[in-house]
Amino acid sequence: MRYRKVPDETVRRLPFYLRGLLLLLQQGRVGISSQELADLVGVRSWQVRKDFSYFGEFGTPGVGYGIESLTRQIKKILKLDVIQKAALVGAGNLGSAVLAYTGFKVYGFDIAAAFDIDPRKIGRKVNNILIEDVSKLNTLKHRKINLAILAVPADAAQQTVDALVRAGIKGILKFSPCYITVPRKVKVISIDIATDLARLPYYIRTR
Amino acid sequence: MRYRKVPDETVRRLPFYLRGLLLLLQQGRVGISSQELADLVGVRSWQVRKDFSYFGEFGTPGVGYGIESLTRQIKKILKLDVIQKAALVGAGNLGSAVLAYTGFKVYGFDIAAAFDIDPRKIGRKVNNILIEDVSKLNTLKHRKINLAILAVPADAAQQTVDALVRAGIKGILKFSPCYITVPRKVKVISIDIATDLARLPYYIRTR
Secondary structure (H helix, E strand, C coil): CCCCCCCHHHHHHHHHHHHHHHHHHHCCCCEECHHHHHHHHCCCHHHHHHHHHCCCCCCECCCEEEHHHHHHHHHHHCCCCCCEEEEEECCCHHHHHHHHCCCCHHHCEEEEEEEECCCCCCCCEECCEEEEEHHHHHHHCCCCCCEEEECCCHHHHHHHHHHHHHCCCCEEEECCCCCCCCCCCCEEEECCHHHHHCCHHHHCCCC | CCCCCCCHHHHHHHHHHHHHHHHHHHCCCCEECHHHHHHHHCCCHHHHHHHHHCCCCCCECCCEEEHHHHHHHHHHHCCCCCCEEEEEECCCHHHHHHHHCCCCHHHCEEEEEEEECCCCCCCCEECCEEEEEHHHHHHHCCCCCCEEEECCCHHHHHHHHHHHHHCCCCEEEECCCCCCCCCCCCEEEECCHHHHHCCHHHHCCCC
């Protein structure tokens, strides 16, 4: 795979294509055009063709894409053709909301572990997931968990990330609004809900 | 403004440019090239120029962009040159995390109200914001609040949205993983953390 050559924005769109395709599969649809795919994601149809061109030849010019085959290929590119296990760290308000979130299953994620530092939370279950002591992060390696969702307060973020890296975590989805440093081999994706909110006023007409 | 002609993906990137520019401003930087802007956001430099081209002539070819002027222009396009008030609906785990989130101020947002249906929450304050009875949503109109952040359970989403629309809300940032229908004049932006998580495995090498 050509990791370096594919723009991050293309990779970012792949799950959105996938989500749309999975829905269409459920509805029994068979084929789809670039234009329909573009409408699903909010880009132009040339962008769809360009996005897929990084990974080979997917559709048939003038005909479109087979939904089942395209779904399978995108899953494979995203490594979502296997179950991906993730651990949550920080079972506060945000972390508890993450544990209760039902949207991960669509992509085959298994939130397989949860950790907190608060003795009142450790040993309890949220959505059937046991909250473990954060000192047990080192067990992640032999549990074959590669991904972590970071929902700890900003002032605990760096030390938690350091422990996750020592435990062999390769990818981190980070909510904490702060800067952290990781070794180059670890990928961090940040979620900033303010940046999503920030495009909303563009679309509205003030009264 | 040419609302229809600007791709959603371009609008989506504008806050990311803005966030990077605000940080550079703080650091005392004066100018920036398309390439640096591209690196901030994870696109190619031609995409930066194309994004800005929808709104007029911004930079100087071969020189780049003045950070202060570009910041001001993006704020204006996004209507973030004024304080935008938003209301939170649903003060559960997720909603409480939203109320505690410090990242909104960067863009000039004011989370000016919060609502819940639970009598045990109503009247309490979270991060200095009073939780009001959801039956008071109709007060949003005269409080000049145009935006809402929806963090209610999926089964309450549509009725809450209907109440928000009646209260004159023009834009909704939605966490609830469900489909809702709104009049065409109301813009809904959905946050799905699973779709963000879904691009993480792409970047990691399994052990």
